[in-house]
Amino acid sequence: MRLFENINIDFLGKRKIFYVVSLILISLGLLTVVIKGLDYGIDFKGGTEVIVSFNKPVNLAEVRAAASQIGIGNVEVKTFGTTAENVLIRTPLQEISKDQFDKLISAIRSTISEVIPDTLFSIKEQTTNSVVFTFPSPDTARMVTDHLLLKGFQAGLYSQEETNKDIIVRVGISDLIREGLKGKFKDYSFEVIKEDKVGPKIGKELRRDAVIAVLLSLIVILIYLGFRFKFVFGVGAVLALLHDVLVTLGFVSFFNGLLPGLNLEITQSVIAAFLTLVGFSVNDTVVVFDRIRENLKIHKTMDLKNLINMSINRTLSRTILTSGTVFLVILALLLFGGEVNRGFAFTFMIGIITGTYSSIYVASSIVYDWTMKRKKGKIEF
Numbered sequence: 001m002r003l004f005e006n007i008n009i010d011f012l013g014k015r016k017i018f019y020v021v022s023l024i025l026i027s028l029g030l031l032t033v034v035i036k037g038l039d040y041g042i043d044f045k046g047g048t049e050v051i052v053s054f055n056k057p058v059n060l061a062e063v064r065a066a067a068s069q070i071g072i073g074n075v076e077v078k079t080f081g082t083t084a085e086n087v088l089i090r091t092p093l094q095e096i097s098k099d100q101f102d103k104l105i106s107a108i109r110s111t112i113s114e115v116i117p118d119t120l121f122s123i124k125e126q127t128t129n130s131v132v133f134t135f136p137s138p139d140t141a142r143m144v145t146d147h148l149l150l151k152g153f154q155a156g157l158y159s160q161e162e163t164n165k166d167i168i169v170r171v172g173i174s175d176l177i178r179e180g181l182k183g184k185f186k187d188y189s190f191e192v193i194k195e196d197k198v199g200p201k202i203g204k205e206l207r208r209d210a211v212i213a214v215l216l217s218l219i220v221i222l223i224y225l226g227f228r229f230k231f232v233f234g235v236g237a238v239l240a241l242l243h244d245v246l247v248t249l250g251f252v253s254f255f256n257g258l259l260p261g262l263n264l265e266i267t268q269s270v271i272a273a274f275l276t277l278v279g280f281s282v283n284d285t286v287v288v289f290d291r292i293r294e295n296l297k298i299h300k301t302m303d304l305k306n307l308i309n310m311s312i313n314r315t316l317s318r319t320i321l322t323s324g325t326v327f328l329v330i331l332a333l334l335l336f337g338g339e340v341n342r343g344f345a346f347t348f349m350i351g352i353i354t355g356t357y358s359s360i361y362v363a364s365s366i367v368y369d370w371t372m373k374r375k376k377g378k379i380e381f
Helices: 012-036 060-068 098-112 138-150 173-182 200-228 231-255 268-298 304-336 339-361 363-374
Strands: 047-054 076-079 086-091 122-126 130-134 154-157 166-170 190-198
Touching: 012 231, 012 304, 012 339, 012 363, 047 173, 060 076, 060 086, 060 173, 098 130, 098 138, 098 173, 138 154, 138 166, 173 190, 200 231, 200 268, 231 268, 231 339, 231 363, 268 304, 268 339, 268 363, 304 339, 304 363, 339 363
Parallel strands: none
Antiparallel strands: 047 086, 047 190, 076 086, 122 130, 130 166, 154 166
């Protein structure tokens, strides 16, 4: 199937216009990144993220006010997904303090006292993030475990032996948040559905590794295309890919939080989207370059500008069909794939658009201008 038959668009004749368009997009994108910044996810920033699911829509301002009084530092509160029932609470803390630990232990003891008297259990041992209670019988231990789980605590039997009379309860940031919200939202029922924790050192290493991964991919592509075609083709492809990454990064920064449910944090899935768009874009570019090389061997006396234009025109149908098909799939993922996939889908969707644009207007134009200035309009294979 071909969408365009016998077309003859002068792409290179308009290259300076699109150079300006690309520079404007890159400049505005970088300006957005500098002014608005990038919202790093828990993977890269370090700290703790807790997702709380309420039984009905909740006022974010009230949740933010309640979370600010818990004593977990400068918290960020926003909706998670497209519904107002799920709330994401982010805190820079990763461990609770001694006073907070003692308050949680007191809350656990009070919860246990709802089913058995205080005199029938005691603390056997404790660490900085867990406590072990002992009970008079295995049946009592199992009953208390079920009750604590029902109340949202991370409780479990200390061992699976039939004679086991101990239970272990782990405590952390999510327990502190749950207990802090409990008193403020008595008319709601809610549960903690997820807790993620990343150390600051790991977050810093992940940021560094993400940048290295993108840069290494560009270097490898430069070397590969230099061997497969000519060095000038590698330079054109890599500059086009750098263009795609920078423009997409600007869009991610600008649209983050601009629309309801569109939380575009820089997470590992978003980095995966950047690497995917690099591979997708270079594939389109290689198709055009391959046709240029083929035509150079066939039409040896043709003017280079006309030859490159002819090559782009003849691959345009394939480029539009391939990019359009993938775009529709990613659009469906963006709309119906849920919160987890939304950052990847949006990033890759913008990357498809910029990658298709750069394959047509940027990569080949750079090859042409480089050749005209350095090789006097000749490329030989």
